[in-house]
Amino acid sequence: MVLDNTRTLLLDNGYQPLSVVGWQRALLLAITDRVDVVEYYDGLEVRSPSRSFTLPAVIRLRQYLRQVRRAVPYSRRNVLIRDALTCQYCGSQPPRGKLTIDHVLPRSRGGDTSWDNIVTACAPCNSRKGSRTPAEARMPLRRRPMQPRLLREHRVALRVPDVPEQWALYLAG
Numbered sequence: 267m268v269l270d271n272t273r274t275l276l277l278d279n280g281y282q283p284l285s286v287v288g289w290q291r292a293l294l295l296a297i298t299d300r301v302d303v304v305e306y307y308d309g310l311e312v313r314s315p316s317r318s319f320t321l322p323a324v325i326r327l328r329q330y331l332r333q334v335r336r337a338v339p340y341s342r343r344n345v346l347i348r349d350a351l352t353c354q355y356c357g358s359q360p361p362r363g364k365l366t367i368d369h370v371l372p373r374s375r376g377g378d379t380s381w382d383n384i385v386t387a388c389a390p391c392n393s394r395k396g397s398r399t400p401a402e403a404r405m406p407l408r409r410r411p412m413q414p415r416l417l418r419e420h421r422v423a424l425r426v427p428d429v430p431e432q433w434a435l436y437l438a439g
């Protein structure tokens with residue numbers, strides 16, 4: 267494992283994965299007592315003239331984070347990331363500039379602009395669906411849209427092939 271690429275899994279107060287941070291930030295959080303170190307990378311150390319620190323593999327926030335703060339904010343960009351730049355109707359992955367966002371329940375029928383009612387759609391699917399529901403248009407969604415707890419950017423980081431063994435317990439389920 268290359269030191270520069272070493273990352274630390276950040277858990278919330280309830281041991282749920284929250285994010286992935288670089289080891290420098292993890293060390294800073296640990297040194298300033300904002301997190302407890304749950305797992306270490308044995309043998310991976312950084313040294314200062316007076317001390318050496320074993321790099322944290324998993325850290326846990328000491329302070330309880332309110333749900334509202336850790337929720338991923340709604341934005342068009344974050345919807346596209348959540349859906350992995352994939353049309354949620356046909357599964358195509360056109361260039362980013364050709365993706366649209368679609369109101370599952372159309373706005374004209376009271377659908378709001380929120381995590382649960384917005385999906386990524388390619389332009390052809392969006393216009394084909396028009397102001398119908400997925401059922402009416404016979405265009406089933408590939409996944410039910412929900413507010414993500416973690417952005418896909420983080421999830422991708424959690425799924426790298428070399429996920430450290432120290433993380434495994436905390437990523438289960």
Ligand SMILES: [Zn+2]
Binds near residue numbers: 358387388390
């Ligand atoms: Zn499509």
